[in-house]
Amino acid sequence: MTKHHVTTTVNGDAVEFLCEAHETLLEVLRDGLGLTGTKEGCGTGDCGACSVTIDGRVVCSCLVLGVEAEGKAIQTIEGMAAGTRLHPLQRKFLEHAGLQCGICTPGILVAARSLLERNPDPTEEEVRYWLAGNLCRCTGYNKIIDAVLDAAREMRGADHA
Amino acid sequence: MRYEAPRTLEAALALLSSANGQARVLAGGTDLLIGMRAGHVAPELLVDVKGITEMTSILAENGGFRLGAAVTCMDLVEHEAFAKAWPGVIDAVKLIGSIQVKGRATVGGNLCNASPAADSVPAMIAADASVSIAGPNGKREERIENFTTGPGKTALAKGEIVTSFLLPRRLPHSGDAYLRFTPRTEMDIAVVGAGVNLALDDGGVCRQARVSLGAVAERALLVPEAAAALIGSKVDAAALERLAAAASAACRPIDDKRGTREFRIKIAGVMARRAAEIALARARETS
Numbered sequence: 001m002t003k004h005h006v007t008t009t010v011n012g013d014a015v016e017f018l019c020e021a022h023e024t025l026l027e028v029l030r031d032g033l034g035l036t037g038t039k040e041g042c043g044t045g046d047c048g049a050c051s052v053t054i055d056g057r058v059v060c061s062c063l064v065l066g067v068e069a070e071g072k073a074i075q076t077i078e079g080m081a082a083g084t085r086l087h088p089l090q091r092k093f094l095e096h097a098g099l100q101c102g103i104c105t106p107g108i109l110v111a112a113r114s115l116l117e118r119n120p121d122p123t124e125e126e127v128r129y130w131l132a133g134n135l136c137r138c139t140g141y142n143k144i145i146d147a148v149l150d151a152a153r154e155m156r157g158a159d160h161a
Numbered sequence: 162m163r164y165e166a167p168r169t170l171e172a173a174l175a176l177l178s179s180a181n182g183q184a185r186v187l188a189g190g191t192d193l194l195i196g197m198r199a200g201h202v203a204p205e206l207l208v209d210v211k212g213i214t215e216m217t218s219i220l221a222e223n224g225g226f227r228l229g230a231a232v233t234c235m236d237l238v239e240h241e242a243f244a245k246a247w248p249g250v251i252d253a254v255k256l257i258g259s260i261q262v263k264g265r266a267t268v269g270g271n272l273c274n275a276s277p278a279a280d281s282v283p284a285m286i287a288a289d290a291s292v293s294i295a296g297p298n299g300k301r302e303e304r305i306e307n308f309t310t311g312p313g314k315t316a317l318a319k320g321e322i323v324t325s326f327l328l329p330r331r332l333p334h335s336g337d338a339y340l341r342f343t344p345r346t347e348m349d350i351a352v353v354g355a356g357v358n359l360a361l362d363d364g365g366v367c368r369q370a371r372v373s374l375g376a377v378a379e380r381a382l383l384v385p386e387a388a389a390a391l392i393g394s395k396v397d398a399a400a401l402e403r404l405a406a407a408a409s410a411a412c413r414p415i416d417d418k419r420g421t422r423e424f425r426i427k428i429a430g431v432m433a434r435r436a437a438e439i440a441l442a443r444a445r446e447t448s
Contacts, residue, residue: 021163045259058261059265062194064194065190067166070166130260
């Protein structure tokens with residue numbers, strides 16, 4: 001079977017890869033490109049652990065084929081921190097203990113960043129609805145919501161500075 | 162499996178008709194990829210239609226909207242003019258899965274997947290949308306209420322694609338709404354769904370109405386008897402009672418773990434009445 005040659009960008013870097021038609025973007029990221037920050041939870045689009053953005057839209061990478069990445073801009077959790085400097089969301093997740101086992105965390109951070117880019121001042125309800133597609137079996141969610149709201153506050157403050 | 166991403170409808174149709182084995186259209190993939198992973202479908206050819214401009218555009222047409230079948234739910238929700246004209250369709254589209262799923266899933270896919278519980282379908286039936294279909298024998302139009310024929314079954318012939326929907330020009334003083342019952346407020350499948358679209362005259366009398374129910378039969382139903390309960394009334398309490406009774410009477414639901422037959426029949430009336438009240442309020446707000 002001939003492989004598809006795909007040209008795309010991942011976290012701003014030009015990337016080329018070969019993949020089979022049936023391979024998902026999640027498989028390409030993890031097994032082909034070694035970007036294992038994106039996790040596989042359910043594999044059926046229910047849990048959100050594999051969330052990445054494609055051209056700014058947050059999606060489940062398990063429900064996208066690798067070939068569909070052609071010409072797109074992909075953002076993964078690996079692109080979130082600037083070197084060793086954590087993104088405010090990442091820092092607030094640590095401060096608020098918004099994670100335990102950590103499998104859901106990359107997907108939640110990617111989804112939360114997408115929310116704050118669109119809506120810098122979300123209500124608690126808006127955060128809960130936006131993150132409804134990201135399941136966490138450890139935290140009970142409250143600490144995650146607190147972390148996102150606190151990060152949003154800090155990021156708004158930074159904008160005014 | 163072969164993957165092709167044609168740039169034109171003609172190329173997509175040629176690919177589909179030339180396939181040796183099973184060919185499937187790939188739009189958002191939120192149902193198809195799950196089916197492939199589970200082994201329920203094993204296509205020989207995937208035709209990705211997201212590169213076809215007419216299938217991914219929202220355009221004004223004859224005072225209404227031409228909605229490409231492969232427009233994602235998030236693109237539709239964020240389209241301000243469409244959302245202002247058809248808030249009930251947006252109510253429904255917002256309920257299709259998570260933010261992640263809505264970033265990929267399409268109204269065309271929701272229709273063609275042919276789930277009796279699909280949220281956008283009753284809202285689009287109430288909106289009086291028509292379905293534009295292209296195939297090896299040319300183009301044709303189908304009323305959306307006639308498109309789904311049963312669970313997983315549609316009126317599409319071999320080699321045909323749903324390309325777009327046409328939503329008609331909005332009348333003055335008109336509004337639509339969609340409501341569903343689910344045990345949870347998010348990330349769930351409709352136990353009952355109800356779409357209502359109505360138009361009032363200058364005196365506040367309902368002159369046109371369409372009512373559709375989801376998840377209470379083998380496919381989403383258009384319920385003319387429920388619409389008739391509203392037409393000619395001021396959508397007062399008595400008319401709403403008649404609407405609810407007609408909606409319940411039209412149900413022929415299954416009994417399953419998400420809702421008993423008796424419950425679905427009763428709730429269909431409640432959801433239709435509440436959706437009509439929202440549609441009425443929206444109609445009164447529009448000039």
